[in-house]
Amino acid sequence: xxxxxxxxxxxxxxxxxxxxxxxxxxxxxxxxxxxxxxxxxxxxxxxxxxxxxxxxxxxxxxxxxxxxxxxxxxxxxxxxxxxxxxxxxxxxxxxxxxxxxxxxxxxxxxxxxxxxxxxx
Numbered sequence: 387x388x389x390x391x392x393x394x395x396x397x398x399x400x401x402x403x404x405x406x407x408x409x410x411x412x413x414x415x416x417x418x419x420x421x422x423x424x425x426x427x428x429x430x431x432x433x434x435x436x437x438x439x440x441x442x443x444x445x446x447x448x449x450x451x452x453x454x455x456x457x458x459x460x461x462x463x464x465x466x467x468x469x470x471x472x473x474x475x476x477x478x479x480x481x482x483x484x485x486x487x488x489x490x491x492x493x494x495x496x497x498x499x500x501x502x503x504x505x506x
Contacts, residue, residue, distance in 0.1 A: 421441055451494055462483070
């Protein structure tokens with residue numbers, strides 16, 4: 387099935403020519419690449435007040451932290467399963483695990499500010 391045709395008011399057929407210095411163009415290209423957008427899409431979003439995606443480096447950092455939190459969650463799930471089955475966890479396991487979770491949450495939010503979140 388073919389993609390539906392856009393209505394005339396949805397088509398981006400009107401162009402706007404903008405004159406820039408070489409330095410200005412390089413800066414625009416750099417900012418667009420930082421957000422993973424084309425220069426045209428970056429200019430459109432900035433000028434019309436549309437939301438910009440997070441910078442790519444920030445997205446990668448969030449993905450790394452999400453993976454780390456997921457792994458901790460898996461460990462907590464296994465620990466809970468064993469405790470519910472009657473096995474006692476090592477005494478030093480839980481404080482270290484909570485410290486790792488708080489460290490990762492501090493990287494997500496402002497370190498030390500706690501961002502209004504509860505400490506574990």
